[in-house]
Amino acid sequence: MKIILIGSFPVCLPVYNHLSKNKHLDAVCFQESDVGNTKENFWINAIQKEGFDSFIIHQENISQQFKLWLENKTPDLVLVCGFSLKIPEIVLSIPKYGFLNIHFGKLPENRGPDPLFWSIKNGKKQSAITIHQMDENWDTGKTLIEQPIPIIMGETFGMVNSKMSYMLKELTEKAITLATDPSNFKPQPTDGITYNHRPRDIETSIQWETQTADEIEQLINACNPKYGGATTYYQGAPIKILEVSPVDNQALFGKIPGEIIHAHPQEGLYVYCKFGKLLKVNIISSDAGILSGTKYVHLGVRQGHCFTTSLNAKYNTIT
Numbered sequence: 001m002k003i004i005l006i007g008s009f010p011v012c013l014p015v016y017n018h019l020s021k022n023k024h025l026d027a028v029c030f031q032e033s034d035v036g037n038t039k040e041n042f043w044i045n046a047i048q049k050e051g052f053d054s055f056i057i058h059q060e061n062i063s064q065q066f067k068l069w070l071e072n073k074t075p076d077l078v079l080v081c082g083f084s085l086k087i088p089e090i091v092l093s094i095p096k097y098g099f100l101n102i103h104f105g106k107l108p109e110n111r112g113p114d115p116l117f118w119s120i121k122n123g124k125k126q127s128a129i130t131i132h133q134m135d136e137n138w139d140t141g142k143t144l145i146e147q148p149i150p151i152i153m154g155e156t157f158g159m160v161n162s163k164m165s166y167m168l169k170e171l172t173e174k175a176i177t178l179a180t181d182p183s184n185f186k187p188q189p190t191d192g193i194t195y196n197h198r199p200r201d202i203e204t205s206i207q208w209e210t211q212t213a214d215e216i217e218q219l220i221n222a223c224n225p226k227y228g229g230a231t232t233y234y235q236g237a238p239i240k241i242l243e244v245s246p247v248d249n250q251a252l253f254g255k256i257p258g259e260i261i262h263a264h265p266q267e268g269l270y271v272y273c274k275f276g277k278l279l280k281v282n283i284i285s286s287d288a289g290i291l292s293g294t295k296y297v298h299l300g301v302r303q304g305h306c307f308t309t310s311l312n313a314k315y316n317t318i319t
Helices: 013-021 036-048 065-073 114-123 157-166 168-178 212-222 295-298
Strands: 003-007 023-030 053-057 077-081 099-103 128-133 143-151 230-234 237-247 260-264 268-272 280-288 289-292
Touching: 003 013, 003 099, 013 023, 013 077, 013 157, 013 168, 023 065, 036 053, 036 077, 053 065, 077 168, 099 168, 114 157, 114 212, 128 168, 143 157, 143 168, 143 237, 157 168, 212 230, 212 237, 212 280, 260 295, 268 295, 289 295
Parallel strands: 003 023, 003 077, 023 053, 077 099
Antiparallel strands: 099 128, 128 143, 230 237, 237 280, 260 268, 268 280, 280 289
16 A cells, blocks of 8 residues: 655654555655754654655645645555644545544544643543544544553653554554445544643643642643643742652641742652642752752752742742
């Protein structure tokens, strides 16, 4: 089968390797927004050295130049793994077996551009790799494969993303086999539909006053590494928290959510959360670098100081 891959590397590398090894791959396409990125340029150069044709897609050429290029390539199938532009319906009809999208989320309950972020942030115990037919709408096409993926407590975005990526070789092979028979495609359920937009800054920021310790930990894990951690403020400066650990403690009272209740250069950094629960802050990214909680204490962090939700919030309590 003659296949074209539209992908974002290194996530789709297992797909690329499988297609290349089995002589299915005809060309690789990239989104222009990825071009110029040092890592992405590495993959483009590497693939071109392997002798594969390539095409850079952007909003202005997707309806005409890309359409003509694809018609000349006459592929049997196009596989998509990491692409944010809407493909015109007239283009979707060019390959014999259409376009298949690899979506790192369960459908239809997790449609949208960043399903894995929302699965982890919302505390889901399970996600899925869904391979579905692409149509004129976002993530609404008939499903071909749904592979459940457990999300273990404490796993970060990067960990689950890597776990999913490792499974793509096997799922790609299965999808190629199934795609030739229309009866293998199943309509998505009509209930439980949720479309999640790309996270905004406020949704990658810790809301100390309203989020529980569990919700804060889930947000931090969902932001690591794609968003560089979850944003908070200390002494009026923005920082990113990349890792925390829950603390098994009796509920404390009389503190402010976000208040640092213990800061010790050997014992670490502990912060008070809603309902009296504590979190130990393990890794922080700041202007001083990526530091452990214990090293961050050396910068002058003191008990009674507060992490805050916004830049202008009051940031000192008891000093």
